[in-house]
Amino acid sequence: MQAVNRRGFLALAAAAGAGAVLPLGAHPASAAPGAPDPTVWREFGVPLVSRTGHGPLSGLSVAVKDLFAVEGHRVGAGNPAWLAGSRPEAAHAEAVAALLAAGADVAGIARTDEFAYSLAGTNGHYGTPPNPAAPDRISGGSTSGPASAVALGQADIGLGTDTGGSIRIPSSYQGLYGIRPSHGAVSTAGLLPLAPSFDTVGWIARDADTLRAAGRVLLPRAAGPTPSGAVLAQEIIDVASPEVAASVRRAVAGWRGASDLPRPRTVRFDAGVLPGWVRAFQTKQGVEAWRQWGPWVSRHWDSLNPDVRARFETASAYTSTDLAAAERVLREARERVDDLLGDRILLLPSSSSVAPTREEASLGGPAIEETRAKTFQLTCLAGLTGRCAVSIPVRSRTAPVGLCLVGPRGSDRQLLDLAVRVAAEVPTTA
Numbered sequence: 358m359q360a361v362n363r364r365g366f367l368a369l370a371a372a373a374g375a376g377a378v379l380p381l382g383a384h385p386a387s388a389a390p391g392a393p394d395p396t397v398w399r400e401f402g403v404p405l406v407s408r409t410g411h412g413p414l415s416g417l418s419v420a421v422k423d424l425f426a427v428e429g430h431r432v433g434a435g436n437p438a439w440l441a442g443s444r445p446e447a448a449h450a451e452a453v454a455a456l457l458a459a460g461a462d463v464a465g466i467a468r469t470d471e472f473a474y475s476l477a478g479t480n481g482h483y484g485t486p487p488n489p490a491a492p493d494r495i496s497g498g499s500t501s502g503p504a505s506a507v508a509l510g511q512a513d514i515g516l517g518t519d520t521g522g523s524i525r526i527p528s529s530y531q532g533l534y535g536i537r538p539s540h541g542a543v544s545t546a547g548l549l550p551l552a553p554s555f556d557t558v559g560w561i562a563r564d565a566d567t568l569r570a571a572g573r574v575l576l577p578r579a580a581g582p583t584p585s586g587a588v589l590a591q592e593i594i595d596v597a598s599p600e601v602a603a604s605v606r607r608a609v610a611g612w613r614g615a616s617d618l619p620r621p622r623t624v625r626f627d628a629g630v631l632p633g634w635v636r637a638f639q640t641k642q643g644v645e646a647w648r649q650w651g652p653w654v655s656r657h658w659d660s661l662n663p664d665v666r667a668r669f670e671t672a673s674a675y676t677s678t679d680l681a682a683a684e685r686v687l688r689e690a691r692e693r694v695d696d697l698l699g700d701r702i703l704l705l706p707s708s709s710s711v712a713p714t715r716e717e718a719s720l721g722g723p724a725i726e727e728t729r730a731k732t733f734q735l736t737c738l739a740g741l742t743g744r745c746a747v748s749i750p751v752r753s754r755t756a757p758v759g760l761c762l763v764g765p766r767g768s769d770r771q772l773l774d775l776a777v778r779v780a781a782e783v784p785t786t787a
Contacts, residue, residue, distance in 0.1 A: 393465070396484035397505045399423050399433055401465035406449075408460050413570050415460030417513040420467040420506035422499075424518060425450040426547035427466060434549055435471040435480050435499070438660035439653070450547025452516060452558050452575060459574040464512045467502030471665040472650055473518055473551045475499050476526050476729050479718050481662040490532040491756040494712035497527030504531055504561050514571050515561035520551050521642065522708070522736030524559035528748040529759030530712035534568040534780070535561040536773065539766045540743035543575050552645035555638070555740045565749070565780040569773040581767030584775070586619050587612070587702040590626035596734050597706040604758040605706045608751040608783045618775070621704055624697060630690070631734040637686035638737045643672030644680050664725075687741050694742050700765045702772070707748040707759025708732045738763060745769045747776045751783060 393401040404418060406427060423433045426446035433440035449457065457463065470480050478501030479485045486496040486505035496505050503515025504527035517524055519537035528535030536559050543558040550556050560575070562568040589609060594602045609621055647654075647669065654661070654669050661669065709731035717724040739746040743766050748759040760783065764772040 393511075394487070396486045397467060397502050397509070397511070399466045399468060399483075399502075400430060402463075404462035405430075405465045406453075406457065406463035408457050408462050409454075410458040410460060412459035413573060414456060414514075417461045417567070417570075418464040418511075419453075419456050419461050419514045419516055420464055420503040420512035421453060422473075422503050422515070422517040423466050423469045424473060424549045425453050425516065427453055427463060430466060432549060433466070435469040435473075435482070436657075436660055437482055438657050439472075446547075448547070451544040453547065455574055456514070456516065456571070461514065464506070467506050467512075467515070469502060469517075470499035470523075471662055472549070472646070473499040473520060473523060474646060474665050474668050476522055476732060477501075477664070477713075477718055477725050478504075478527065479664075479725070485715060485718075488531050488712060491530070491712055493716075494530065494714050494756055495718045497523075497530035497708075497712060499523040500527050500559070500561065504528065504533060504535075507561050507563055508533060510563075513562065513567055517559055517561060518548065518551075519557050519559040519740075520555045521638070521733060521740060524557075524561060525707040525736055525746060525748045525759060525761060526732060528561055528750070529707035529761075530757060532750040532757035533561050533563060533748075534565050534750065534776065535559060535748045535759075536568060536572065536769070536776075537739055537746045538572075538576060538769050539581075539745040542577060542745070542767070542769055550645075550649055552642040552649075554645060555642060565773075565777040568747075569777055572770060572773045576769050580770065582700050582765045583771055584618065584702045584764055584768055585700050587621040587704055587762075588624045588698065589621050589704040590624050590628075592626045592628040593631075593703075593705050593735070593738075596628055596631065596709060596731060598710045600754055601706050601708070601710055601758050604751050604753040605704070605760055608749075608760045609704055611783045612779065618702075626697065628734070630693075631737070632730075633686060634690045634741060635730070635733045635737050637683040637690070638733070638741055640675055640679050640683035641687060643668070644675050644683075647672040647675070691742050694738060698763075698765070700768075702765075702775075703738065703763040705735055705738070705761050705763065707735070707761040709735055711753065711756035711758060735761070742766070745772050747772050749776055749780055749783065
């Protein structure tokens with residue numbers, strides 16, 4: 358495991374003062390020189406919450422996405438109006454409590470896109486967190502704050518969520534390691550939900566060993582199925598941009614049989630079904646998001662950023678007929694993917710492109726929406742099947758790219774072990 362960048366952390370500690378807690382303002386200009394970046398952190402401490410035990414994560418720090426309950430602190434969900442109406446939490450979310458008990462400190466509460474209903478990280482209320490690996494490009498969302506904190510060396514682990522790709526995308530964009538666990542593998546107790554049928558608690562790290570160490574704390578101890586091999590479908594890889602597709606193919610070509618798995622085999626897949634699967638996924642996601650947030654959003658439309666508001670407006674119009682049709686498509690999609698993969702791992706890009714530039718990524722702009730649509734065709738494959746997925750950084754020509762390993766449901770620990778071995782033999786950006 359790599360230790361946190363102590364110089365970066367200590368510089369923030371000096372700005373805060375020993376034992377201090379910093380509630381941060383809404384815009385970068387509000388931060389004093391050397392203070393924690395308010396596009397990354399909503400609150401920062403030295404630490405914000407101290408460990409409650411000793412264990413495998415002793416000496417490490419965690420950036421907690423601003424959707425999890427942290428005892429004594431409010432949940433902001435990326436929206437100032439929601440934050441203003443929140444009360445301090447009475448107890449930690451279960452995932453936060455587990456990390457603290459294993460010896461990790463909570464460095465702070467990190468930014469998220471509003472209600473996690475975005476994949477970009479471009480929160481108009483608080484700004485876009487930096488992408489240290491590609492400073493002219495966006496960070497990726499909605500686990501944008503924790504990802505940037507990890508990439509900056511200000512935390513070792515970024516605790517976040519992945520509903521439609523919000524762990525895998527910032528990992529890909531910033532050259533980090535990230536896992537979306539099997540659905541239900543990690544408790545969501547104490548987490549503000551978006552779409553419970555797809556919500557997962559995931560995490561990000563700068564190296565595969567730290568990613569696995571957090572998994573040994575958060576994941577069930579019981580061993581799941583052992584993957585029997587790995588496959589790729591050229592048609593799925595070709596959903597991505599030529600640069601990303603080429604980077605993933607080079608990485609796969611360098612796979613020399615990690616963990617005694619045979620070299621990946623090529624399978625055929627009709628990628629023409631993916632847009633329809635995405636529509637079904639987004640319909641069910643939207644119905645559940647409206648059930649969760651609709652009553653509040655209906656009273657606070659003007660508090661939303663344009664892109665998130667547009668998604669809630671679409672979600673509010675879905676009918677029971679729309680949901681029934683979507684669920685039929687999702688059942689068929691899950692059966693088809695399960696028949697194709699069985700207990701094998703699917704190799705594919707973690708996102709459809711390198712991170713868009715900040716100039717391209719205006720809120721709700723066409724470039725970001727096109728990228729979102731293509732990326733969802735890749736990320737939905739784990740989401741609609743409930744499978745676990747790990748993103749590993751690989752080399753590319755201009756900016757970081759992620760190679761995604763989608764494993765059988767319940768094989769999370771085995772997939773993390775494999776990621777450590779693959780990371781050692783596939784050239785990465787880390």
